[in-house]
Amino acid sequence: MIEETDFESVSAYATYLLREALTHFELESKEVLSEEEEEKVKERLRDLGYLD
Amino acid sequence: MISPHGGQLVDRVLKGEARERAEERVHGLPRLDVGDDLAKDVENIAKGVLSPLEGFLGREDYQSVLRSMRLANDVPWTIPMVLDVSEERADRFREGKDVALFHKGKALAIMHLEEKYRYDKEEYARRVFGTTNRAHPGVAKLEEMGEVLLGGKVDLINAPQSRFGKYKLSPFETRVLFKEKGWRTVVGFQTRNVPHLGHEYVQKTALSFVDGIFINPLIGRKKKGDFKDEVILEAYATLIRNYFLKDNAVLAILETEMRYAGPREAIFHAILRKNFGCTHFIVGRDHAGVGDFYDPFAAHRIFEEFPDLGTVPLFFRTFFYCKRCGGVANEKTCPHSQESRVNFSGTRIRKMLSLGEVPPAELMRPEVAEVINRYENPFVE
Numbered sequence: 001m002i003e004e005t006d007f008e009s010v011s012a013y014a015t016y017l018l019r020e021a022l023t024h025f026e027l028e029s030k031e032v033l034s035e036e037e038e039e040k041v042k043e044r045l046r047d048l049g050y051l052d
Numbered sequence: 053m054i055s056p057h058g059g060q061l062v063d064r065v066l067k068g069e070a071r072e073r074a075e076e077r078v079h080g081l082p083r084l085d086v087g088d089d090l091a092k093d094v095e096n097i098a099k100g101v102l103s104p105l106e107g108f109l110g111r112e113d114y115q116s117v118l119r120s121m122r123l124a125n126d127v128p129w130t131i132p133m134v135l136d137v138s139e140e141r142a143d144r145f146r147e148g149k150d151v152a153l154f155h156k157g158k159a160l161a162i163m164h165l166e167e168k169y170r171y172d173k174e175e176y177a178r179r180v181f182g183t184t185n186r187a188h189p190g191v192a193k194l195e196e197m198g199e200v201l202l203g204g205k206v207d208l209i210n211a212p213q214s215r216f217g218k219y220k221l222s223p224f225e226t227r228v229l230f231k232e233k234g235w236r237t238v239v240g241f242q243t244r245n246v247p248h249l250g251h252e253y254v255q256k257t258a259l260s261f262v263d264g265i266f267i268n269p270l271i272g273r274k275k276k277g278d279f280k281d282e283v284i285l286e287a288y289a290t291l292i293r294n295y296f297l298k299d300n301a302v303l304a305i306l307e308t309e310m311r312y313a314g315p316r317e318a319i320f321h322a323i324l325r326k327n328f329g330c331t332h333f334i335v336g337r338d339h340a341g342v343g344d345f346y347d348p349f350a351a352h353r354i355f356e357e358f359p360d361l362g363t364v365p366l367f368f369r370t371f372f373y374c375k376r377c378g379g380v381a382n383e384k385t386c387p388h389s390q391e392s393r394v395n396f397s398g399t400r401i402r403k404m405l406s407l408g409e410v411p412p413a414e415l416m417r418p419e420v421a422e423v424i425n426r427y428e429n430p431f432v433e
Contacts (some may be wrong), residue, residue: 033228
C-alpha cells in the first residue's frame, strides 16, 4: 500500500493516471454526423420521447 | 463527447441507392441464413455498437483476441466476434467473394468474405470462459457451433425486426441525445435483471459523480429462469418514472446475447457502452458471471490489465439493506453486524415474485414489484 493513498502498488497508481488521462483526452473527439443527419436523429429522439 | 473505441464510430448501414443495389445483388450471391444472435451481431457491427469492428474477425484478430484480449492492432477486445458455419456449408463460399446473409427469409447484409479458417473449440472455451465444462452455457453453445469461421466486413441491408423498437438507440443516436441533454460525463449500467433497491443504490451513487446515467438492459438470448426481456424493460421504465429525474436518466436496450464470459465480458460490456458515449461504466459483483464459474471480483481485477480502455470503471462490491442504518449500505459505509443486514438475494426476491408476493419495500420498490407481478410468468422458460 502506498502511504496516504488507496493504491496498493505503483502500477495500480500508474494505471489510474493513464486511464484518467486517456479519458480526458478522448473527451475531445469530433462529431461525425452532418447537421442534416443530426437533425434527423433529433427528430427520431423526439418521436420516441427521449427529447422534448 | 468521449471518443468511440478505436477512434471512429463504424457506420456500415447501406442507405439509398447503395441499399437498393444490394437488395438486388443478394439474389445472385451464395446465401447463408443466420439465426437471431448472429443477425444482432451483424446489426451491432454495422451501427457502430461494436466499433472498431467492421465485420467478423479474421484469423489474426481472432487469435490475438483469444490469447492477448486485444485485436491485432493492440486495441483492447476480449470477446471473439465470429461467424461460424459447418464445414460443408463453408465449402460453398470462396475467399475474396461476397456472401449474402439472410435472416428469417429477408436480406440482412452482404459479407465481404476475406478468409475461412478452422479453430480450436477447446482453446476458445478455456480462454474465454475459463472452463471446458459443458454445464457452462457459453461452452454448451460453443459445442454446437460450426467448425469453420468466416471473417470479413459486413454491410447491413435490413436490420432484424425488434420487439422493442421504441427503446432501441444506436450509438450515433445516444451521442446526439447526451449532447442535447448537456451531459459531458455519462455512466453506463449493464443489466439483465429487474431492479431491486441495491441496483438503484449503485446507480444513484454513481450518478452523484456524473451528469447522467445510461441504463442499458441487455435484450437477447438468456438462460432459463432469467427474467423475460419485456419484464425487465417495464420494471426499469417504472423505476425511472417514479424514482429518477427525467433529465438525468436514459433507458435504452442493447440487443445482444449474454455470453456469460465473466471478466472478459465485463470489458466487452464497458467497450460497448463507451461506443454509446459513456465515460464511466459500473462493474458489479460477479459481472456477467454464471453459477460459481468465476471469482466474484475477477471482473474488477481484469480492468487493471486495460489502462488504455478509455472509459473509467466504477467498482461496486456487496451491498445490503441495514436495519440500523435504515437504508442501503455497503461494507465501507455500514459499521453494524450481520444480524442487522438484509442481503439483496436474487434467489429470495425471485422466489417471492414467482409466488406472486410483493417483496418488502427495503428490497424492491412496490411499483416495480407490482409491474412484475402483473405477468403470469415473468421468467424465461
